[in-house]
Amino acid sequence: MITFRELYNKIVEESWQEGASRAEEYGAEFDKSQLNCLFNPEKHPVAGEIAQCIQKSREGSVKISKDVLACMETLAVKQALAYVLIAPSFLGQFDEQVTPGMLRNAFRELGFDGMVEVAVFADILTIKEALEFDKNIITEKDYQLTSCCCPMWIGMIRRVYSDLMPHVPATVSPMIAAGRTVKILHPGAVTVFLGPCIAKKKEAREPDLKGAIDHVLTFQEAKELFELLRVDLTTYADREKENSSRAGRIYARAGGVSDAVQSTLQRLNPHRKITIKTRMADGVANCKEMMNELVQGKVAANFFEGMGCGGGCVGGPKVILDKEMAKINVNEYAGKAIYRTPIENPYVIELLHRLGFDTPESLLEDNEFFTRKF
């Protein structure tokens, strides 16, 4: 049985043969202490302004939306750690100048003990989706409906095309995977997801998923929070690097999941007889059209990605930034990733190891982190 570590070493070896300059980047940048945010977090006190804002809201002198208030109330009395989990579409949403490192420092000052980039969990689920494909797509008739990130797409398949559910791997979304991981590592921790999506609020309450995420705030609500607390994100230092791969970062835009799984599968099993043929639709009407064509046998593909919003999450209902600009930001950030796929990302391999997943087989088994029961 080959381990993820052995697969990683093989890929690094191959990259040496392709050309040293790229390969040198792999090990040179790897610093295990960058996983301390998850495994050995520093505790940060909650900012006093949070209690003041709650008080003003009770007195009626400030208007605060329901979910922002609930989040602040949880933070104000936090006994355990608190984490913010940020969706892959966050680039440039608050200000063009605001980097992931600046956001991380701002959240610390508010009283969060860590900011987790959900793209790292998109990375892990990309490996899982690629392994599912490798295991299940054996004949020309087989196909996979990608499962992980969009609750609108999954909800549509469950309601309208329920006969096709056996083609959907029982995988949670990156949001749920991140929340479950934090809760398992730090029982009692508070988890707050920030993203562009309203459907994620409902997803967090689904019977088989609830408990992973305490609060879901949209980017617009997060902006409200920063304004209430007079946080100027542009003033924070940018010291830390993020560890996600290109694959996890592009989940934010339509076609990203297909691209991520395709490139990872190519790394995992480059000589596969039946190759992956992807088809993607964005927006509910296009997703339905694609599914109807699939049911009628009109599509020559074996991997289907659906995103409920036009353009994917960068076109979500509660974004701040124009979706074309957001897509450019996401692609630029993806371009800066040192690692193209998660299987060549030492942080992902180390994270999987520390969570107890050392082999592809272990990641495919039913487990408390990454699988669900539809």
Ligand code: SF4
């Ligand atoms: S595509 Fe839209 S509905 Fe789907 S997860 Fe992204 S923001 Fe939410």
